[in-house]
Amino acid sequence: xxxxxxxxxxxxxxxxxxxxxxxxxxxxxxxxxxxxxxxxxxxxxxxxxxxxxxxxxxxxxxxxxxxxxxxxxxxxxxxxxxxxxxxxxxxxxxxxxxxxxxxxxxxxxxxx
Amino acid sequence: xxxxxxxxxxxxxxxxxxxxxxxxxxxxxxxxxxxxxxxxxxxxxxxxxxxxxxxxxxxxxxxxxxxxxxxxxxxxxxxxxxxxxxxxxxxxxxxxxxxxxxxxxxxxxxxxxx
Numbered sequence: 001x002x003x004x005x006x007x008x009x010x011x012x013x014x015x016x017x018x019x020x021x022x023x024x025x026x027x028x029x030x031x032x033x034x035x036x037x038x039x040x041x042x043x044x045x046x047x048x049x050x051x052x053x054x055x056x057x058x059x060x061x062x063x064x065x066x067x068x069x070x071x072x073x074x075x076x077x078x079x080x081x082x083x084x085x086x087x088x089x090x091x092x093x094x095x096x097x098x099x100x101x102x103x104x105x106x107x108x109x110x111x112x
Numbered sequence: 113x114x115x116x117x118x119x120x121x122x123x124x125x126x127x128x129x130x131x132x133x134x135x136x137x138x139x140x141x142x143x144x145x146x147x148x149x150x151x152x153x154x155x156x157x158x159x160x161x162x163x164x165x166x167x168x169x170x171x172x173x174x175x176x177x178x179x180x181x182x183x184x185x186x187x188x189x190x191x192x193x194x195x196x197x198x199x200x201x202x203x204x205x206x207x208x209x210x211x212x213x214x215x216x217x218x219x220x221x222x223x224x225x226x
Contacts, residue, residue, distance in 0.1 A: 001171070006154075034214070043116075043202070043217040044155070089154060097160055098143050098206050098215065099168040104154040 002027040004092050006103025013080050014111050021106045023090035024072040030092040033066060033073045034100070039086045047088075048075070080110045114139065116205050116218035124224045130191040133221045137184050137205030144186040145215070146178060149200040158201075161186055190223075198225045 003026040013019050034049035050057045050064045066073040087107050091100040117136040137144050145160035157170035161180035178188040200222050204215040
C-alpha cells in the first residue's frame with residue numbers, strides 16, 4: 001500500500017519568514033495530493049491540493065510543488081502570520097475512491 | 113448548509129466493551145469515510161462508504177466495522193475495545209465519488225478506553 005512520510009514534525013519560524021513542509025510517497029499510482037490544516041481542537045480543513053498532471057499550484061501565500069519522478073511534494077507558505085500556526089497534513093490518493101494516506105503531520109508555530 | 117456532524121463528541125469506555133459512533137454527512141454527499149487520529153500517527157484510514165457500499169478498507173482488525181444507511185448517514189463500531197483504541201475518530205464526507213474532491217471533516221468523536 002501507499003506510504004506517506006512527512007518532514008519536519010515540528011517547525012518554528014519568525015513571523016514574515018517562509019515555511020516549507022515536505023512529503024514523500026511510495027505508490028506511483030497516486031495522483032491527487034491535498035494538504036489539510038488542523039488548528040488546535042478543530043477539524044482538518046483543505047487548504048490546497050495538486051494533481052499529478054500539474055507541477056505547481058499557488059493560492060496567495062500558499063503554494064504546492066510536485067515532483068512525480070522523485071515522488072515528493074512540498075507545501076510552501078510565504079510571509080507567515082501567527083494565524084498560520086497549526087498542524088499541517090499532507091496526503092496522497094489514487095483514483096479508486098476517497099481513500100487517503102496521510103502524513104504524520106507538521107506542527108507549525110509562527111512566532112510574532 | 114450544515115456541516116458534518118458526529119456524535120457523541122466524547123465518550124469513555126472500558127476494555128472489552130463495544131462502541132458505536134455516528135456520522136451525518138453534508139446534505140447531498142454520498143461518500144463517507146472514517147479516520148483514526150492519534151498523536152504521532154496522523155490520520156489513518158479506516159474505511160469508506162458510498163451509496164451504502166464499502167468501497168475501501170484500511171489495515172485495521174475486524175473489530176472495526178461500519179455501515180452506511182440509505183440517507184448516507186454512517187456508523188462505525190468497535191468491538192472488544194482495547195487501550196490502544198483510544199483516539200479521535202474523524203468522519204469525512206465528500207460530494208465527489210472519486211478521489212478528486214475535498215474531504216469535509218466532522219469535529220470527531222474522542223474515545224477514551226480505560
